Amino acid sequence: MKWLELFQVAGATLVAAVLITVLYSLGVRLTAIAGDSRTEQPGWVRPLSYACFGLCGLAVLAGLYLIIPYFSK
Amino acid sequence: MVALVIALALFFDFTNGFHDTANAMATPIATGAIKPRTAVALAAVLNLVGAFLSTEVAKTVSGGIIREGSDGIQITPDIIFAGLMGAILWNMITWLKGLPSSSSHALFGGLIGAAIAGIGLHSVNFTSVLQKVLLPAVFAPVIAALVAYICTRLAYALTARHDPETGNKLTQKRGGFRTGQIFTSSLVALAHGTNDAQKTMGIITLVLIAAGSQAPGTGPQLWVIAACALAIAIGTYSGGWRIIRTMGSGLTEVKPAQGFAAETSTAAAILASSHLGFALSTTHVASGSVIGSGMGRRGTTVRWGTAGKIVIGWLFTLPAAGIVGALTALLVHTGTVGFIIAAVAGTAAVVYMFVASRKSHVGSHNAVEVEEAGQAIRFAKKKAAAVSRGNKSKGGRK
Numbered sequence: 001m002k003w004l005e006l007f008q009v010a011g012a013t014l015v016a017a018v019l020i021t022v023l024y025s026l027g028v029r030l031t032a033i034a035g036d037s038r039t040e041q042p043g044w045v046r047p048l049s050y051a052c053f054g055l056c057g058l059a060v061l062a063g064l065y066l067i068i069p070y071f072s073k
Numbered sequence: 074m075v076a077l078v079i080a081l082a083l084f085f086d087f088t089n090g091f092h093d094t095a096n097a098m099a100t101p102i103a104t105g106a107i108k109p110r111t112a113v114a115l116a117a118v119l120n121l122v123g124a125f126l127s128t129e130v131a132k133t134v135s136g137g138i139i140r141e142g143s144d145g146i147q148i149t150p151d152i153i154f155a156g157l158m159g160a161i162l163w164n165m166i167t168w169l170k171g172l173p174s175s176s177s178h179a180l181f182g183g184l185i186g187a188a189i190a191g192i193g194l195h196s197v198n199f200t201s202v203l204q205k206v207l208l209p210a211v212f213a214p215v216i217a218a219l220v221a222y223i224c225t226r227l228a229y230a231l232t233a234r235h236d237p238e239t240g241n242k243l244t245q246k247r248g249g250f251r252t253g254q255i256f257t258s259s260l261v262a263l264a265h266g267t268n269d270a271q272k273t274m275g276i277i278t279l280v281l282i283a284a285g286s287q288a289p290g291t292g293p294q295l296w297v298i299a300a301c302a303l304a305i306a307i308g309t310y311s312g313g314w315r316i317i318r319t320m321g322s323g324l325t326e327v328k329p330a331q332g333f334a335a336e337t338s339t340a341a342a343i344l345a346s347s348h349l350g351f352a353l354s355t356t357h358v359a360s361g362s363v364i365g366s367g368m369g370r371r372g373t374t375v376r377w378g379t380a381g382k383i384v385i386g387w388l389f390t391l392p393a394a395g396i397v398g399a400l401t402a403l404l405v406h407t408g409t410v411g412f413i414i415a416a417v418a419g420t421a422a423v424v425y426m427f428v429a430s431r432k433s434h435v436g437s438h439n440a441v442e443v444e445e446a447g448q449a450i451r452f453a454k455k456k457a458a459a460v461s462r463g464n465k466s467k468g469g470r471k
Binding site: 006012018020022027029031032033057060063066 | 208212216223224250257263333334337341342344
């Protein structure tokens with residue numbers, strides 16, 4: 001029984017999914033804050049939300065890079 | 074015979090496509106992130122691309138489950154024909170019932186049944202079956218559900234907004250997740266293409282090698298890759314609406330943040346498993362994710378009745394496809410007449426199920442389901458047009 005591989009897959013799934021969800025959620029939240037009209041927001045909120053989305057996209061691309069054999073070999 | 078088996082394999086690929094559209098596209102359709110037509114088109118294109126991206130898996134498709142090669146047991150086109158018959162029929166039945174069941178399990182079940190009936194019990198490597206098919210089937214939904222649960226909780230916790238003074242809830246503004254869903258569901262579709270189109274490529278290559286028209290140990294030829302990619306893309310585009318309904322609104326009501334979490338978990342699990350070599354079924358993972366995300370959001374109920382039906386469907390997949398495969402193998406074994414009977418009976422069954430699918434579930438019934446899904450989203454006005462369009466296209470399909 002390949003328990004090691006099972007745990008590897010479970011761990012990799014957890015790490016990748018949590019990373020992407022956290023980054024994206026932060027992006028969503030920061031966008032929401034930046035969109036609040038009632039209060040003044042510091043100038044860095046919106047750029048930071050873009051940075052979150054950008055990092056999220058990078059994480060996905062890095063994953064794809066690992067998976068497509070054409071690149072990783 | 075060889076041409077017929079290849080045609081049958083491509084048809085299996087087609088059923089695989091429309092059976093599994095739901096895995097990628099059910100949740101974005103349910104939340105209104107993508108219009109149904111656009112969603113299946115997107116999934117089809119990504120499946121096509123995915124099929125070309127990686128062909129590493131194709132060589133090892135039946136890998137060790139049926140003892141082949143030097144031990145003296147030769148898989149003949151007859152056996153593969155019988156196995157495919159079992160797989161296709163089971164795919165059609167589960168589609169008719171709207172159950173998301175694993176196409177790979179159907180294929181393995183059919184092949185195992187056919188091998189037992191056609192060659193004998195000793196032809197199947199049961200340790201390998203346990204390791205490669207049964208245990209992953211248990212763990213895949215569990216892992217996916219757990220990860221999706223955690224992700225859903227995180228997504229909601231991170232985006233929960235309260236007024237710092239009064240403690241009242243502010244507008245949550247989680248609309249961004251809907252946009253995110255487009256990307257995550259695309260990723261699932263791509264992962265599906267890299268995974269599932271491979272199986273048919275492997276089967277066709279196996280037949281070609283068995284027939285002596287391809288050297289053993291070589292990879293799939295280009296026309297095989299192209300044909301399989303096309304078949305799965307066309308199947309995906311034709312859309313398994315019944316299964317989309319089960320996955321999108323039958324298990325739990327999906328909201329964008331949940332859908333995002335579920336799809337991210339599905340994509341991560343499939344890609345991780347295909348990269349690390351512990352094969353998980355796309356369908357098992359996707360169903361597990363949807364259930365997990367349903368448990369993760371407060372105020373959502375998971376319809377355990379539907380979930381139970383799906384699990385029972387999974388339990389039956391291997392034996393049912395195996396029995397059909399075995400019966401077909403026995404028929405084919407009797408000679409040309411038996412072969413013709415098997416082919417005609419199989420075609421008749423597929424046509425019958427197709428006709429039956431047209432009869433039941435006319436328009437109004439599915440309209441309710443989709444409206445329910447439409448109400449689950451907040452921007453009802455903007456999406457009303459999309460939903461009504463979706464109803465129309467759904468009605469036309471049935």
